[in-house]
Amino acid sequence: MKIAKMSLWLSVIAALLVVVASVSGLIFKSTYARETPDWALQGVGQDIVNLVAVVVLLIALYFVSKGSIKAYLIWSGVLLYLLYAYVIYAFDIHFNRLFLVYVAILGLTFYALVSSVIHIRLAELQETFAARTPTRLVSGFLLVLCLLFYFLWLGEEIPALITGSVPTSLALDGVLTNPVHILDLAFYLPAILLTALLLWRKKPLGYLLAGPLLVFIILMGAAILAIFLVMSSQGLPTSIGVEVLFALLIIASLTLSVIYINSVKA
Secondary structure (H helix, E strand, C coil), X not given: CXXXXXXXXXXXXXXXXXXXXXXXXXXXXXXXXXCXXXXXXXXXXXXXXXXXXXXXXXXXXXXXXXXXXXXXXXXXXXXXXXXXXXXXXXXXCXXXXXXXXXXXXXXXXXXXXXXXXXXXXXXXXXXXXXXXXXXXXXXXXXXXXXXXXXXXHHHHHHHHHHHCCCCHHXXXXXXXXCHHHHHXXXXXXXXXXHHHHHHHCCCHHHHHHHHHHHHHHHHHHXXXXXXXXXXXXCCCCCCHHHHHHHHHHHHHHHHHHHHHHCCECC
């Protein structure tokens, strides 16, 4: 599988900057000094998983450079995760010394993804998947996940709109609007829904998107779980039920991603 060299180099630079940003967030208290305690601890939890994501990105990147389709699915999934994360850092962390680093990572990951699809031929990509690829199983999982998060997020937004109040999470986080809800409702959940429908119908684009989205879900689930653990360690209230839910989500996504990606013919 041929990938533009520019994508690979953009990924390397982005990875180095993520290390700088994440280590700074973990070491220097000034990074999140202007955030509410809740939002600052969420940043710390995210930074931990960002470092894990960098390791996965670089390992996958090596094999992508060798032409591995399996590695490409993982690599692009990590880029999706970093793109998501650094939209939040760039727009919803108070201005600090890392601001331009956040912006650079956001741009680098976006253009790495865009340039990576230039040479992809969808029909040929679909042919690399074995007939036993569990398309219906993965499609069903993505659909259920999508509907679950639509229910969760709209269950918070719609009552607040009806009553004219502000969701509690906004006050706790000290943000004007919830960036996670915005990204999910506007971009990621529709993408997951579309992918589920395309994969169910065995369309080439569905095959391309399903693997990266499963990897994205794993990393995002890990980030949310890490956030809960960090908050709990600092005495802030968390929900055991939600922690268990995300742990199960990670396990399910990891299992399906291994099965799905291994369906690619060597």
